[in-house]
Amino acid sequence: MKIVKIIAGILLVALVLIQFIPVNYNQNDTVPQTDFMVVHKVPEAIQKKIQVSCYDCHSNNTQYPWYNRVQPVAWFLEDHIKEGKAELNFNEWDSLSSRRKTSKLRSIIKQIESGEMPLNSYTLIHRDAKFSKEETEEIINWVTQLKDSL
Numbered sequence: 001m002k003i004v005k006i007i008a009g010i011l012l013v014a015l016v017l018i019q020f021i022p023v024n025y026n027q028n029d030t031v032p033q034t035d036f037m038v039v040h041k042v043p044e045a046i047q048k049k050i051q052v053s054c055y056d057c058h059s060n061n062t063q064y065p066w067y068n069r070v071q072p073v074a075w076f077l078e079d080h081i082k083e084g085k086a087e088l089n090f091n092e093w094d095s096l097s098s099r100r101k102t103s104k105l106r107s108i109i110k111q112i113e114s115g116e117m118p119l120n121s122y123t124l125i126h127r128d129a130k131f132s133k134e135e136t137e138e139i140i141n142w143v144t145q146l147k148d149s150l
Helices: 002-020 044-053 073-087 090-095 098-113 133-149
Strands: none
Touching (some): 044 133
């Protein structure tokens, strides 16, 4: 029983100490001219939905929840955001080649159609990020038109 208390004490001290390890937050107040929304005339309803559902992980400006101040949660979120931005960063959209844009748009369509995006782990907490059936159809139709026009 004594060993369990020692281990619990060590874990508690470690949990408190890791709170002081800083995290590089993904926040930027400016919207670059290469941003997807700046480059394309996105209908307002689609623009709002994409920003709510996609931009936290796929842009240079994440709106962090309160629990991001707690380690190891902050590390998990930062790693997740880094992976999302590596796959697609809407803020750097216009720096992609036409071929790459078409590929990304195909991927967006496929992932929304299959329900892969937005992630279930994200929509579990961010209910407003979920796409309704109508929103899914509207976004897919618009992205398809955009893809075909490139």
